[in-house]
Amino acid sequence: RAFSDDHDLAVWQACIRALGTIDLVAPTRHEASAADALGLLQGQVDRLGWTPLSDDDDRTRQLRGLVLSAAGTLADDEIVIAEARSRWADTRTEDPAVAAAVVSIVATHGDADTFAECRRRYLGAATAQEEQRHLRAMALFPGRAELEQLLAEILDGGIRTQDAPFLLREALHHRHHRGLVWRTITDDWADLTGRLPSNSIARMLEGVRALVDPSVDPDVDRFLDANPVPQGTLMVAQHRERRHVNMRLAERLA
Structure with missing residues (x-):
């Protein structure tokens, strides 16, 4: 202080x-x-x-x-x-x-009604800054239902492909449901990596730095070993290293 x-x-x-x-x-x-x-x-x-x-x-x-x-x-x-x-x-x-x-x-x-209003403001934004502000905020809502709605919209193509990786990165930081986001990414990996810009996948995976609870997400390293990202090998390695640092910090804070 x-x-x-x-x-x-x-x-x-x-x-x-x-x-x-x-x-x-x-x-x-x-x-x-x-x-x-x-x-x-x-x-x-x-x-x-x-x-x-x-x-x-x-x-x-x-x-x-x-x-x-x-x-x-x-x-x-x-x-x-x-x-x-x-x-x-x-x-x-x-x-x-x-x-x-x-x-x-x-x-x-926020709650479900606020999420709906945030989505409405995103879709009706008058400026790019206002649009991005409300789009990124949709990953912050605490409720599982709101997060599931956002993930479904990403998978359905309702979110632009240039925006989806950064939303998924933010969603991996979710205070309550980051395990759900990781499972969604791994379950739909082929679809996501096929649709999203190749140079954005490593940036999306920055979110794995938050996956510090081995009981929730025990297979992060195994999955990334099995699914390398050629366009971002060094960047993904840095994310994985930071994840392990964060895991040790989490253990000390427990």
Whole structure:
């Protein structure tokens, strides 16, 4: 917490990356890690607020969005979540960094109705930025039914092939159902690798870094040995190495 009063974007990017890694590899400890995250972030949330000032530079605006998003998704700050839902409901025009935070917070705590609205906003987006913001958020919803709907849409071709690998990568980080995503990828491997851009498969597999529970996904290395990705051999090897690092971290945090 020595950095809690620091105002530098790079410092907070590093801190929030660390918080995100802990949450990723130890999802069963989420309540405890959320409390720690809130203690770290609360001062910055209070200082920055939701509304940019006229003299805010780009880094301050980025920091605001980063801190708010982390407070709502990693720290489960109830006040931040409530404000994000309010801003989502009235669809007010936002600073882009704040708008991105609102969508990620609402999705992380969203239900079936919110998922349907997020999908509607994705399909009806007026800009590419707005479209991508809502598309990526669809992988954040906590419910299994919403995740299954998204996976089905990917497999049915309802999601563009250039977007599907990155959605699957994000879905592999799912706090509750990453095993379901991995089984979907392995069961439909031939179809996915046949349809999706060949240079995107290794990027999709970055998500295996989150598969740290051997009781849920014991065959990751065996599957990747049997199904090499020629277009990304080195990248996949790096993902696998990072996965093993994360597995050791998960054991230490258990």
